[in-house]
Amino acid sequence: MVRKKIIQKYKELYEEGKDRENSLGQYSDFFSNFFENISLRELIGWMVKEKSKIKVLDVGCGDAGFLNDLKKQFGEKVFTSGIDLIDFTGTDEKIIGDALNAEWPKEFDLIVSFRTLHEIGNSEKILTKALDSLKKNGMAVLSFRMQEFVNGQLDFLGEMKQGDARFLQQIGERAYFKKAQIESVESFKKEKGIKFLNGVTLIMEKTG
Numbered sequence: 001m002v003r004k005k006i007i008q009k010y011k012e013l014y015e016e017g018k019d020r021e022n023s024l025g026q027y028s029d030f031f032s033n034f035f036e037n038i039s040l041r042e043l044i045g046w047m048v049k050e051k052s053k054i055k056v057l058d059v060g061c062g063d064a065g066f067l068n069d070l071k072k073q074f075g076e077k078v079f080t081s082g083i084d085l086i087d088f089t090g091t092d093e094k095i096i097g098d099a100l101n102a103e104w105p106k107e108f109d110l111i112v113s114f115r116t117l118h119e120i121g122n123s124e125k126i127l128t129k130a131l132d133s134l135k136k137n138g139m140a141v142l143s144f145r146m147q148e149f150v151n152g153q154l155d156f157l158g159e160m161k162q163g164d165a166r167f168l169q170q171i172g173e174r175a176y177f178k179k180a181q182i183e184s185v186e187s188f189k190k191e192k193g194i195k196f197l198n199g200v201t202l203i204m205e206k207t208g
């Protein structure tokens, strides 16, 4: 039921030409909000230089603008794959469906997700799927929006719940995630005198 509403919401937004377009530049800007030492462009450029071909997955890829930009910039050196509820074009591989239940392809060098994961929820299952789909030494950059004031009320966004906040803040202690090196950046906001967790972005490198 919730998914049907989300599909309807995005179908309507996209038909109006809203909120769909994304690009390597836009994702690089999101990334630079959290990680100052390296840019997303540099990270991908470095991966492409190190390996002859890399596989990249975008979860909730929208119109696949980011993936299509990668293809323009790096050509056959990048294999592009996207997952979204709504159809898109231009990638080497696509999975149309619910990222929570769909089977994700495997052996990725890089998995990204921006502005999407709060709509999906169940962060533990999503991060388990991401870890399982990375190749050894592959990296995932996953951004979760968490809480905002909506109509004067502080609330979790989309499908996010208190349990997700707890899980994301304690992920380093979970046995399954010991086979990854995880850097987590939490962003906090203060409104109406209340400080709250606005988002969590993780860089997860598969080590085991």
Ligand SMILES: C[S@@+](CC[C@H](N)C(=O)[O-])C[C@H]1O[C@@H](n2cnc3c(N)ncnc32)[C@H](O)[C@@H]1O
Binding pocket: 003, 006, 010, 019, 020, 021, 022, 059, 060, 061, 062, 063, 083, 084, 085, 086, 097, 098, 099, 100, 113, 114, 115, 116, 119, 120
């Ligand atoms: C706000 S858009 C973000 C698109 C893109 N990542 C960006 O930053 O521009 C959220 C996207 O997530 C997709 N989405 C929402 N729930 C999903 C789910 N359960 N499985 C797969 N995709 C989903 C929507 O269809 C939509 O394209």
